[in-house]
Amino acid sequence: MISPNDLKFENQLDAAEKLLEILPKNELINGDYVIICSSLESVVLADKVATGLGLSYELLFSxxxxxxxxxxxxxxxxxxxxxxxxxxxxxxxxxxxxxxxxxxxxxxxxxxxxxxxxxxRKGKLLWDLKGKNILLIDEGCETGTTALTSIKTLINLEVKSIVYATPLMPLSLVSYLNTLVDSIFCVRKIANFVDVDFYYKNKIDQAPETIMSILEESPYYLPLQK
Structure with a gap:
């Protein structure tokens, strides 16, 4: 029997590494995907995934x-x-x-x-995503509201396809979200889900200054690319 501790990640970077292991890298890279980070809380994870894939990313605020x-x-x-x-x-x-x-x-x-x-984003509008293939990154899906809001927004922006990727989510949400996106990649689908923070042992600081530093130093964050 798997204990709750066995389901935990050390931090967001550990979760990103494990997510990268299951993502179809060649398909994403050759398919000219753009990564969408679903929240400020997901920046640490999304930046690591973007670096691992060599893909640009954008933030979607909600x-x-x-x-x-x-x-x-x-x-x-x-x-x-x-x-x-x-x-x-x-x-x-x-x-x-x-x-x-x-x-x-x-x-x-x-x-x-x-x-x-x-x-x-220095006041810039959301990058034009019409006709783009999207890799939507979420540090963890709890109620599904953030994922649903992001998916609805992307669909109305007329993207071509959406791949949803997250380290963890409740098993009960998988089939429903699968009807809204082209595919889902999730490291741990958990039957008796607690909450997202529970599954991270030592979360990396996500203070505004930390997030800003990551975005400013990343060569993959679209709004600040030279």
Whole structure:
């Protein structure tokens, strides 16, 4: 029987190495793929994968939409193209109106997403992804909301294909996400999933200055390429 500790990665770099072992490298490199990093939390992992494959990457910004008076309860997410994904069950359970969702989505876009665009992309718009093959990198899939928001955004940007890659995800989400993307590569599909952080023993610091340093020093981060 596998113990929970056997499912853990040392850190994001260890997870990236193990993810690189299962990715179809030749197909990705020869297929002219662009890596999309699904969040700031995934930059350490995505940069390592980009370096291992020699592929350029871009950040896709999104923010949680939380329930009224309960900032710990995520009821949806909005991306930088203002695509919105919501948890229908929670919205109905808490009697949350669509007006509230759209209002919060726009507020998060104005207050947080645009701020990140200026900070980490020097104000540049998301790179033109129409017709591109995409490798979507996520440091871990927990509820699937970030993945769904990213996938919905990419589809509406008219990308050619999407390969979703993550070190770990709940087994229960695999079949559903498989219907939305061309293929999934996951190191550990876990039946009794706890949360993403649980499966990293010693996570590398992800403070804004650390992330900025990685992006500025990387030859693969598209917005800052010379």
């Amino acid at each position: 923010e949680q939409i939380t329930a009224p008076n309960n900032p710990e309860c995520e009821v949806g997410m909005v991306s930088e193209t203002e695509e919105i994904v919501v948890n229908e069950e929670l919205i109905k359970a808490f009697n949350i109106t669509l007006d509230f969702i759209y209002g919060e989505a726009h507020r998060k876009y104005e207050e947080k997403i645009l701020k990140n665009v200026y900070k980490y």
